[in-house]
Amino acid sequence: MLYTELENVMENFYLCSHLALCAINKNNHVFLSMGHTIPHPLEQSLSKETLATLQERLSQDSLIHHVLEDGRTFTICAINPKYLELGCFVIGPYTTDIHLKNVLPFKPAHCMVHLIDLLYAIGSSFTQTHEEVEEEYNYHVSKAKDYIEIHYAEPITLDALASYLGLHKSYFCTIFKKATKQSFCSYTNMVRVEKSKDLLKEGTDSILEIALSVGFSSASYFNTTFKKLVGMTPIEYRNQNI
Template identity: 30%
Template structure:
């Protein structure tokens, strides 16, 4: 279920990485669930309460593309969207704080014009749906302890050099037994699973046009750009550059 806080936090961190904008998830009872990882712009509980109590349009609204803007104080705003996605997410997402005034002398948080926030809100939906698509096969299956540990380790250390030998040594099991068990339980070889996960992670970084394809390849654990491009093309039928252009 997407409402699992670990998965929600992963989604919010992806969003924050892509937009450099703080995001907070609050349930329908207006209780804080998750915030994106440490940032200078964390909302205080009082600000969250103020934002939600000031919201008028979203109380019973189902359209996930609608966003409402709420002023917390002069030059300090948040955007609120309510998402109800196949009964798996039924929460408020608060984007910000941000300023719609581009004056660095009077603000200490990101400048984002309102028209920009509406597009950024759509990005959140893309990240949620991509995360759901990739994680559903993993979260709905039962795995043995060794395979579960391996998947969790990949999630946390995908950007490092991971090999069958290193994982087998970590688990203290024979590598042939590990390979057979991993393929049997996940339906993929360890190498294919790792590459697929790295490619999915790289999609988040491709949203940032300032990052080169080489930088992205290295950031997610590929040793060189050529191999990264080949695997990306194999899994998506697009090169990383073509995928980036498709997002524009």
């Protein structure tokens, strides 16, 4: 789960339950906190040695309730039960003693298992949403690459490609650059330059003919782009590969 997703999960759990919680890494350091005051009550209540012992118990117990002498209770569960190395959630302090409800958030002991189910359900929802978005990114980017591969020799405009994909062009630019680390224009030019290399090696067509055949609008733009990507001019590349 990504850091921002984890933060969103914790925030939503806090809003639903009104229970503060924090995320602890395997070194027993708090790396995310939601609903706590400063100084952090966990650092005042549980030593790192105690946290280490509680984290070790998670390999055997899915849920641990740790009650202090003054009635404060902390509930510990894994961030992801399948990957204990990610660390754990520490929920609390709260109380299961109704007589302390004016001092601490009150939750009956039998409710906590259901609240933990809620926490994991929120986490699952965010993870699924992230995976669905990534799948959508990959689908559209893959279609865009296929389109460029087929139509590289033709004039390809951003408007035309976005329309083909059924996307707003600004959204398409965002997901394409995120996936390829290149802009649409840079990626298209890269494909065209790669296609031109075989034609240059054949050594028969002029530079202008090759430029036009792979989709560049002029020999000068082809020369500039080729040198930028390859580190030499098309003529120099041809001379080295004939």
